[in-house]
Amino acid sequence: MSGLRERKKERTRQTLSEVAIALFLEKGFDAVSVAEVAAAAEVSKPTLFRYFPAKEDLVLHRFADHEDEPARVVAAAREAGVPPLTALRDHVLAGLERRDPVTGLNDAPQVLAFLRLLHGTPSLVARMQAFQARSEGVLAAALEGTPEGMPEGTDAEIPLRARLAAAQIVVVLRVLADENIRRITAGEPVDAVLPGAVEATREAFRGLAEGLPY
Known part of the structure; x- marks a missing residue:
């Protein structure tokens, strides 16, 4: 029931x-x-x-399932014995292939209208920043294998290296998506953007792998 x-x-x-x-x-x-x-x-x-x-939550509800998505990917990778950054890279690449709106690689009119609403409303932009901060927190815990459900305010218990790594990963994911959105809203076809998006993703994660211990 x-x-x-x-x-x-x-x-x-x-x-x-x-x-x-x-x-x-x-x-x-x-x-x-x-x-x-x-x-x-x-x-x-x-x-x-x-x-x-x-009021902002009425819009950001669409992102509710994505807040801890990187953390879920890392947790599953840990169980499978796959390096976290490899799993995250492959997850983004798979999203690009299926034109997942979260990757920014989608030119459906309703998706573009929603993105214009989101990025053109200051209060929604501010709310998204809080969303990204929470995403960083759960990702940092996942990178260290910290049990889920830690009380709020316990970030200090997660090693600084994990918090720094999570911040860098979340920023990379955001910038990659923003670049795809920029090109598509400028009028480039999705199929023309895809090759560059794939290469940018691979290059970004190569850089992360060189500098992060995960």
Whole structure:
């Protein structure tokens, strides 16, 4: 029964996010109130806030599954005996091949519209920075094989080398995606961007491998 409740909650969360993003794309993020989103989704404001504590979360919900994605890749690599950086590189390359929007290599109109909304709204950009900071934290723990579920505020317990490595990896992933987005929004076809994106990924991870102990 609890599984059914969780699935219903996730469907509601997804619906609220989709309704909100449609309104934000139509009118602009700052021009749409939370009350307007709630009315369009036919829920009360308190109900909406139970699912999304902040207006920005309605947009960044799409990234929820990606926050700890690098950490999950590293954890799986550790179990398989694969070097973390090798696993992360191959994960990015696979994402490029399937045109995963997270890699920036996707020119679907709805994806490009969403990216313009995200990068063109200062409050969303700031929220993304917090997202990346959390991603760094869980990745640092995964690099060191630290058990999941560490209490917040325990970053100091993770070696500095792991925190530095995680910060560099997250920045590399962001810059690679941003470069793909830049080229595609400038009008280059995805198939023309792909070869350079693959080479840039390989080169970036070669550089990481030369300087990081992972």
